[in-house]
Amino acid sequence: MIRDLKSKGMNVTQIARELDLDRKTVSKWIKSNELPAYRKRARSKSKLDNYTTYIAQRMNEGCVNAMILFDEIKAMGYQGRMTILRDFMKPHREQMRGKASIRFETPPGKQAQVDWGEFKILKEDGTFIKVHAFIMIMGHSRKQFVEFTENERIETLIGCHERAFTFFGGVPETILYDNMKTVVKHSHQTGTNKWNDKFLRFAKHQEFNPLRCRPYHPRTKGKVENGVKYLRKNFWPRIRTVSSLADLNGAVRLWLDTVCNVRLHQTTREIPFEAFKRENLKPMNPESFLLHDLQSRKVMNDCTVSYEANFYSVPYRFVGRRVGIRDLNNGHLEIYDETGICITSHVKLSGKYHALHNKKHFEGLQTWSQNKVAATAPILIPEQPPKVYQRPLQVYDSLISEVTQ
Structure with missing residues (x-):
């Protein structure tokens, strides 16, 4: 190219400007009798x-x-x-x-999959609060259960399982998890050593087998992964305002019943609600696993108990007795008596020093303060007339005879 431009009458400066080269380079190759030969540089050894x-x-x-x-x-x-x-x-x-994979379909009642999803709610001051979505999906029918919670702690996870089993009306044989710390204690271990001890006791309590998906293989639990995506794309954009976690869970439950579980599933080409009728689930253990973790409180004279600086009413007959409070971490509280029976439930209050009363808890309560007499006041006893005794006449005759003698 340099020689071609030179043959057209251009000088070294013009050629250098045209090809964006240094003048010395242009002069060098004009004087050279050989064409430049490029050699591939030897690849240097990499530390990798x-x-x-x-x-x-x-x-x-x-x-x-x-x-x-x-x-x-x-x-x-x-x-x-x-x-x-x-x-x-x-x-x-x-x-x-780009690797292909084979879809694994499970028989009815065989397996469910569980995962968490994280979502953000915008507060009035411009900051965000994080909420967590627990999702359980039946592997065969694709019927879903969703619940939003405050955190992903082990107690919250177990409580979500119990409410999911109630929602589905039973327990599957196995449940598949990723390597979440609340489920898998040591991912490199085998057997029972790899599981979180408390969660393994819960699995035995409800008689299901926990399974861990293969590490770094998210497609192993692709059903629930897709469930999280569907929740994010189909449900979350519908929520414009929310007043509380309990309000959000009410909205997602309505969405499950009217949209998610009654739609035509794109993979199975069936309606999850209808396909779920084939799921043959085992009956769940009705006894709650977490009852021994209740927080004890004494019922005050105004028929309330205190929890996190707020006050909640209980039936008046429990005044002076101790009750147990269970925080479901989903916007609700449950209160139990000494025998483990749930006596009431409340929506969890936000902030501090607020009170929530149920009118039914005070029905039948009587007050005696207006009719009672102070314990220190003396009791007035009316003066009684002397009592007159009546005797037979023979008694008087005997007395007279004794005197005259």
């Missing part, structure tokens, strides 16, 4: 070379998280940076995304 086989194997197993692989090869002696690893993984990750 000794670990590429291991990385490819782990990615083939399903682990495409660069941070996890970085920690693993660093423990093996890798001294390079994260960027080298990411550059190597990028084309392999794209291939992993």
Whole structure:
């Protein structure tokens, strides 16, 4: 190209400007009798070379998280940076995304899947509060149960399971989970050692087998993963305002009954509500697993108990006795007597120093303060006339005879 432009009458400066080259470079190749020969640069050795086989194997197993692989090869002696690893993984990750998979369909009553989803609610001051959506979906029929909670703690998880079993009317044989810490204690362990002890006791209490999905394989529990996406796309945009967690759960329950579980499912081509009739679930244990975790409170004279600086009424006959409070963490409270029987429930109040009364708790309550007499007042006893005794006349005759003698 340089020689061609030179043959057309252009000087070195014009050629350099036209090709965006240095004048010295143009002069060099005009004087040269040979064309430039480009040689492929020898590839320098990378610090990652000794670990590429291991990385490819782990990615083939399903682990495409660069941070996890970085920690693993660093423990093996890798001294390079994260960027080298990411550059190597990028084309392999794209291939992993395109891998085909076989859909696994479960028979009726065999399996359910559980997962959490996180959602945000905008407050009046412009800040956000986070709520958690517990989702259980039946593997065969795709019927769903959803409940929004304050947190994902173990007590909340177990309570959500119990209410889900009540909603479905029974318990499946197995339930599939990911590696959430409230369920799986040690992901590298096997047998019962891998499970959270408290959750494993709950599973035995309700007689179902917990299963852990294969690590780094989200498609293993794809049914519930799709359920979370459907909740986010179909239900959440319908909610414009919400007054409380209890209000939100009322809305999602209506959505389950009128939209989610009565639609034509795109995969099964069946209505979940109708397909659920084939699910043959085992009866659930009616005894709540968490009754021993109740928070004890004494009922005050005004027929209320205090919980988190708010006050809730109970039937007046429990005044002076101790009751147990169970926070469901879904916007409701349950109150139990000493025998474990639920005596009332309330919507959980927000803020502090508020009171919630149920009028039925005070029906039949009588007051005696206006009619009572003070205990220290003396009692007035009316003066009584002397009592006159009547005797036979013979008694008087005998007395007279005694005197005259």
